[in-house]
Amino acid sequence: MPQLQCTNLTIGYENLIVTKNLNFEVNKGDYLCILGHNGSGKSTLMKTLLGLLKPLSGSISTGEGLSFNEIGYLPQQTVVQKDFPASVWEVVLSGCQAQCGFRPFYNAKEKQLAQSNIEKMQLTELKNRCFRELSGGQQQRVLLARALCATKQMLLLDEPVSGLDPKVTREMYETIRRLNKKEGITIIMISHDISSALTYASHILYVDDEPFFGKREDFEKSDYLKALTSAKEENA
Amino acid sequence: MNEFLDKLSIFQYDFVWYAVIVGVLIALCSALIGVTIVLKRLSFIGDGLSRVAFCASSVAAIVNVITNDIVITLPATILCAVLLLNAGEKAKIKGDASVAMISVGALAIGYLLMNLFPPSNNLAADVCTTLFGSTQILMLTQSQVIWCAVLSVIVIALFVIFYNKIFAVTFDENFSRATGTRTSLYNLIIAVIIAVIIVVAMNLVGSLLISALLIFPALSAMRIFKNFKSVTVCAAAFGVVCALIGLLASILFDTPVGSTIVVVDIIGFILFSILGRLVCARR
Numbered sequence: 001m002p003q004l005q006c007t008n009l010t011i012g013y014e015n016l017i018v019t020k021n022l023n024f025e026v027n028k029g030d031y032l033c034i035l036g037h038n039g040s041g042k043s044t045l046m047k048t049l050l051g052l053l054k055p056l057s058g059s060i061s062t063g064e065g066l067s068f069n070e071i072g073y074l075p076q077q078t079v080v081q082k083d084f085p086a087s088v089w090e091v092v093l094s095g096c097q098a099q100c101g102f103r104p105f106y107n108a109k110e111k112q113l114a115q116s117n118i119e120k121m122q123l124t125e126l127k128n129r130c131f132r133e134l135s136g137g138q139q140q141r142v143l144l145a146r147a148l149c150a151t152k153q154m155l156l157l158d159e160p161v162s163g164l165d166p167k168v169t170r171e172m173y174e175t176i177r178r179l180n181k182k183e184g185i186t187i188i189m190i191s192h193d194i195s196s197a198l199t200y201a202s203h204i205l206y207v208d209d210e211p212f213f214g215k216r217e218d219f220e221k222s223d224y225l226k227a228l229t230s231a232k233e234e235n236a
Numbered sequence: 237m238n239e240f241l242d243k244l245s246i247f248q249y250d251f252v253w254y255a256v257i258v259g260v261l262i263a264l265c266s267a268l269i270g271v272t273i274v275l276k277r278l279s280f281i282g283d284g285l286s287r288v289a290f291c292a293s294s295v296a297a298i299v300n301v302i303t304n305d306i307v308i309t310l311p312a313t314i315l316c317a318v319l320l321l322n323a324g325e326k327a328k329i330k331g332d333a334s335v336a337m338i339s340v341g342a343l344a345i346g347y348l349l350m351n352l353f354p355p356s357n358n359l360a361a362d363v364c365t366t367l368f369g370s371t372q373i374l375m376l377t378q379s380q381v382i383w384c385a386v387l388s389v390i391v392i393a394l395f396v397i398f399y400n401k402i403f404a405v406t407f408d409e410n411f412s413r414a415t416g417t418r419t420s421l422y423n424l425i426i427a428v429i430i431a432v433i434i435v436v437a438m439n440l441v442g443s444l445l446i447s448a449l450l451i452f453p454a455l456s457a458m459r460i461f462k463n464f465k466s467v468t469v470c471a472a473a474f475g476v477v478c479a480l481i482g483l484l485a486s487i488l489f490d491t492p493v494g495s496t497i498v499v500v501d502i503i504g505f506i507l508f509s510i511l512g513r514l515v516c517a518r519r
Binding site for chain 2: 050051052068069071072073075078080081084085086087089090091094095097098100104105106128129130133146147150151156
């Protein structure tokens with residue numbers, strides 16, 4: 001039983017179909033990269049998987065003890081966060097919010113979870129710093145630590161390296177790979193970066209009029225990759 | 237000097253202390269929720285909703301509710317707050333435009349109604365009081381004082397209980413929703429809190445000046461502090477201190493309460509901005 005299975009999924013907004021006929025499944029420990037050109041529906045798919053949008057038709061089901069609320073999410077940063085006065089500790093701890101339910105305050109176990117994720121992301125020295133004063137890479141690590149507070153099983157990452165410099169980008173990819181290999185966390189990532197996707201991912205979902213889903217090796221042999229790279233060269 | 241002492245002798249009366257208590261409670265509530273309002277980019281919502289409350293209170297004056305016009309203003313304002321905040325995402329008319337629409341619309345209708353059905357002989361004074369607050373907060377009736385106190389305590393309790401949820405929902409609504417927090421419920425609670433504060437604060441500073449009580453403490457605190465908890469605590473303290481100074485000054489110099497408090501807020505904001513620059517420069 002896969003952790004996440006999408007069958008004949010059609011996604012979009014009320015009266016606008018963005019993409020249809022998506023079929024794919026994600027098993028525990030997979031590293032899935034979602035590729036596709038701008039406007040192909042990658043972000044819409046992500047929102048649908050997170051339950052922020054309802055699928056227009058088709059179904060999404062979860063298995064292996066994963067429930068929808070246990071999916072960690074690394075969003076693209078919003079305008080609000082650029083001048084929000086919040087310490088690293090407050091941001092990471094807010095990842096435990098869902099576990100609180102109606103309980104107003106965090107308990108010791110949740111604080112401990114936040115602390116251990118801060119250490120895992122090497123943020124210990126930044127714990128009391130203000131989130132908005134950190135560098136781009138540090139901010140992404142904070143948001144990753146927050147996402148880890150919300151999940152032990154699956155992370156959804158929305159272009160986690162956009163706006164980061166090459167060195168920090170590589171570190172970010174390594175961190176994500178470590179979480180995938182060592183902690184066994186399933187990764188689903190939206191990416192623009194084809195070469196990294198081919199380096200790190202185990203599976204590829206290419207969102208298009210005729211979508212592709214399969215192992216990375218199969219994608220590399222397929223015509224999709226050729227089409228994608230040649231289109232890129234034309235643009236450049 | 238003697239003149240000032242004479243004026244301070246007014247503090248021997250209970251009703252003055254009631255006014256002080258109400259002023260402090262209102263300032264405290266507004267400052268607390270103000271942090272969220274500023275961060276959610278809703279600074280104008282105070283203006284919009286307060287004019288709704290103004291409109292509702294003219295209606296109340298016409299139908300002549302016997303007990304207290306809060307019976308009409310509170311539900312009307314809560315309704316508008318919920319509509320404005322919750323429709324935000326789906327609405328065809330976007331945030332700032334709908335706030336502007338409701339705010340001028342309500343102001344116009346309210347004033348029109350007051351002209352058509354004047355509640356008393358002195359229309360200008362009535363309008364002035366609703367827009368800029370009681371010239372003397374000391375004229376608050378006992379039932380107003382009790383209403384203010386009860387509602388303020390409820391708001392403060394709600395804020396403390398939902399503090400962590402409010403933070404999570406304000407910082408990143410999508411993340412909270414995706415991980416299973418009931419964001420629409422908490423947005424609803426935030427909307428209700430804002431509406432209650434506005435109705436209560438109308439007594440103190442009037443409907444045109446409410447935004448000042450909401451946003452100045454938060455903005456001032458954000459000049460200096462860098463995390464949510466300190467900003468909230470500092471904003472609350474700032475609001476209370478400014479309200480106290482403003483109340484005292486208005487008694488000493490015979491100035492209108494609302495605008496005096498706002499002027500004190502402005503001075504406080506300037507001081508905090510300078511202080512914030514100095515703190516930054518030293519680092």
